Amino acid sequence: MKFEEFKKPTWFQMNLRAVWGRAYPRIIGVNRELSWVFFETVLPLLGVAAFVYIYKALEAPPQYIGYVIIGGAMTAYWMNVLWSMAAQMYWEKEIGNLELYLIAPISRMSVLGGMALGGMFSSSVRAISTIVVGIVIFGISLSLPDPLMFAGIFIFTMIALYGMGMMFASLYMLWGREAWHMSSLFTEPIYLVSGFYFPVKGFTTMLGNPGTWIAAGASIIPITLGLDGMRQCLYPGNTDGFLPLWLELAILMVLSVVFLFLAKYSLAYMENLGKREGRLTMRWQ
Amino acid sequence: MARYAVEVKNLNRTFTTKAVRGKSKKEIVKALNDVNLTINEGELFGLLGPNGAGKTTLIKILCTLLLPSSGEARVLGHDVHKDTNAIRQKINMVSGGETSGYGLLTVRENIWLFSQLYGIPSKEANRRIDMLMKELKLEHKKNSKVRTLSTGLRQKANMVRGFMTDPALIFLDEPTLGLDVNASRLIRDFIKNWIREKPSRTVLLTTHYMVEADELCDRVAIINDGRVLACDTPDNLKKLIHQDSVLKLEIRQVDNVTAFENIAGVRNFTHSNDMASGITRLKFILDDEAIVADIVAAVPKSGSKILSVQKTEPTLEDVFVALVGRGLTNHEV
Ligand SMILES: Nc1ncnc2c1ncn2[C@@H]1O[C@H](COP(=O)(O)OP(=O)(O)OP(=O)(O)O)[C@@H](O)[C@H]1O
Numbered sequence: 208m209k210f211e212e213f214k215k216p217t218w219f220q221m222n223l224r225a226v227w228g229r230a231y232p233r234i235i236g237v238n239r240e241l242s243w244v245f246f247e248t249v250l251p252l253l254g255v256a257a258f259v260y261i262y263k264a265l266e267a268p269p270q271y272i273g274y275v276i277i278g279g280a281m282t283a284y285w286m287n288v289l290w291s292m293a294a295q296m297y298w299e300k301e302i303g304n305l306e307l308y309l310i311a312p313i314s315r316m317s318v319l320g321g322m323a324l325g326g327m328f329s330s331s332v333r334a335i336s337t338i339v340v341g342i343v344i345f346g347i348s349l350s351l352p353d354p355l356m357f358a359g360i361f362i363f364t365m366i367a368l369y370g371m372g373m374m375f376a377s378l379y380m381l382w383g384r385e386a387w388h389m390s391s392l393f394t395e396p397i398y399l400v401s402g403f404y405f406p407v408k409g410f411t412t413m414l415g416n417p418g419t420w421i422a423a424g425a426s427i428i429p430i431t432l433g434l435d436g437m438r439q440c441l442y443p444g445n446t447d448g449f450l451p452l453w454l455e456l457a458i459l460m461v462l463s464v465v466f467l468f469l470a471k472y473s474l475a476y477m478e479n480l481g482k483r484e485g486r487l488t489m490r491w492q
Numbered sequence: 493m494a495r496y497a498v499e500v501k502n503l504n505r506t507f508t509t510k511a512v513r514g515k516s517k518k519e520i521v522k523a524l525n526d527v528n529l530t531i532n533e534g535e536l537f538g539l540l541g542p543n544g545a546g547k548t549t550l551i552k553i554l555c556t557l558l559l560p561s562s563g564e565a566r567v568l569g570h571d572v573h574k575d576t577n578a579i580r581q582k583i584n585m586v587s588g589g590e591t592s593g594y595g596l597l598t599v600r601e602n603i604w605l606f607s608q609l610y611g612i613p614s615k616e617a618n619r620r621i622d623m624l625m626k627e628l629k630l631e632h633k634k635n636s637k638v639r640t641l642s643t644g645l646r647q648k649a650n651m652v653r654g655f656m657t658d659p660a661l662i663f664l665d666e667p668t669l670g671l672d673v674n675a676s677r678l679i680r681d682f683i684k685n686w687i688r689e690k691p692s693r694t695v696l697l698t699t700h701y702m703v704e705a706d707e708l709c710d711r712v713a714i715i716n717d718g719r720v721l722a723c724d725t726p727d728n729l730k731k732l733i734h735q736d737s738v739l740k741l742e743i744r745q746v747d748n749v750t751a752f753e754n755i756a757g758v759r760n761f762t763h764s765n766d767m768a769s770g771i772t773r774l775k776f777i778l779d780d781e782a783i784v785a786d787i788v789a790a791v792p793k794s795g796s797k798i799l800s801v802q803k804t805e806p807t808l809e810d811v812f813v814a815l816v817g818r819g820l821t822n823h824e825v
């Protein structure tokens with residue numbers, strides 16, 4: 208048996224391949240699990256349908272229906288970050304993939320990065336389907352006068368959000384099932400405080416100053432400002448926005464850097480701790 | 493200059509298991525206890541030991557998955573503390589019963605995924621995967637989902653994954669665990685051929701199958717309770733117990749074998765009952781042949797009757813029993 212030699216890739220090429228390799232099952236998975244995509248498009252819509260009808264009954268401004276559909280679409284990313292980023296590591300460890308990733312001569316961030324990119328892709332398919340179905344069923348209309356700003360908000364929301372997911376993934380690496388409980392615990396409250404169903408400015412309207420603090424606190428979760436910014440872009444000229452768009456973009460940029468840095472740091476820390484305590488692998492045998 | 497593929501000096505590894513509230517106290521396990529070993533480049537080296545001996549712990553340390561508690565370990569000249577990346581570029585690992593990969597992907601896609609962690613261009617990776625699959629007789633399954641594979645085929649896929657990166661040193665942790673005779677044979681032959689192909693290739697294999705260690709390995713270290721008890725070629729290990737000093741006895745079944753314990757000059761003694769045929773099989777490793785008579789005399793004392801007596805050449809199992817004080821399994825005699 209003779210293997211052909213190949214040109215030794217640079218460190219960068221090697222990690223790029225690793226990212227692509229890890230993203231692959233998630234990207235191809237969309238294709239192989241079409242029924243899932245269907246359910247994950249329809250289920251968020253069922254969730255928002257209730258709000259759509261409440262807004263209609265209350266004769267809320269028409270953009271509110273658009274807001275809640277966008278929120279419904281973005282749940283795909285939040286679910287993905289909680290279940291397929293944060294809680295993923297426990298599963299990868301159990302199945303025996305983690306140790307194979309760890310003995311490979313690549314940056315561990317590439318593995319997490321591949322997970323994130325793949326997750327973004329598969330969630331985008333779901334999110335876009337939700338929006339399309341929302342447009343068809345509820346007849347919402349959107350406009351996009353400033354596509355560049357929208358793209359900026361969206362991209363940095365993704366980087367910051369998945370950066371946070373990568374950080375959770377490394378923190379959860381050594382935890383067992385607790386990771387699952389944490390993820391379940393995080394699901395619903397975040398729907399509320401991050402404003403999946405209504406603009407976070409609603410907190411101020413309803414509760415005054417303390418409401419503003421809730422919105423500000425929730426902004427640590429990138430999806431809060433991301434949602435708010437995207438809504439502002441898609442429905443310009445309203446006063447429902449929480450902060451000025453430029454400021455939201457700037458904060459999202461800062462969050463991106465912070466979360467990516469924290470992810471890298473906690474990953475290195477947890478790996479080291481795991482190596483010392485012998486907790487990187489499940490099976491002792 | 494002879495280069496060592498693995499060099500381990502005074503290596504210790506302890507685990508502290510956390511106390512479960514109200515149930516047990518904090519427990520300290522010494523998984524490796526002052527281990528010293530060298531493995532030469534080009535060697536097929538075996539670690540033989542019972543469950544919990546510390547085999548996997550040693551492999552994990554050498555694979556950079558676990559830090560030593562104290563002592564030194566070098567892999568292909570690199571320190572496991574400091575030069576992790578240099579080590580990782582040159583090694584790979586396959587464990588028995590491994591369930592890695594993603595259920596959604598085909599066997600070939602899964603292995604390709606892992607090839608990407610080593611920067612192998614996809615075309616060459618797929619070429620290698622196909623070659624290895626052919627050699628391991630897995631070709632017909634390359635487009636099946638991994639979860640549909642039987643244990644044997646699964647393990648072959650793991651082997652393809654490990655060997656595809658063309659490692660200089662590969663760690664095989666019980667590679668034939670739970671496999672049938674044919675699959676084990678195929679995998680053993682594959683390992684033998686692989687190491688013969690290039691003199692610089694090294695294999696560290698763990699097993700608790702005696703025959704596997706005997707047949708495959710250039711040298712074997714017998715390990716128990718975290719300690720290396722002996723390390724030599726299988727032939728030399730067998731010479732540790734003198735020839736003709738193993739006595740096998742079949743007697744009519746008895747439940748109580750105390751009569752055979754504590755006979756002076758018996759280094760070790762194991763027994764098993766064959767319910768179906770009503771026979772008890774006894775095996776003695778003797779220091780001195782003269783005591784055969786004492787053993788034979790003990791048979792009537794136990795209330796039984798001799799059915800057959802046989803003197804045999806020592807096997808690796810006998811060496812193991814002599815060193816460890818018990819067999820690897822309860823049944824083998
Ligand atoms: N991560 C860990 N945490 C706590 N104890 C551990 C850990 N890993 C191993 N041990 C303990 O260390 C000892 C050696 O285990 P190890 O897995 O190295 O044995 P082994 O020789 O591979 O056994 P087997 O034949 O069962 O695979 C055992 O007592 C085991 O329980």
Ligand SMILES: [Mg+2]
Nearest residue numbers: 491492547548
């Ligand atoms: Mg083991």
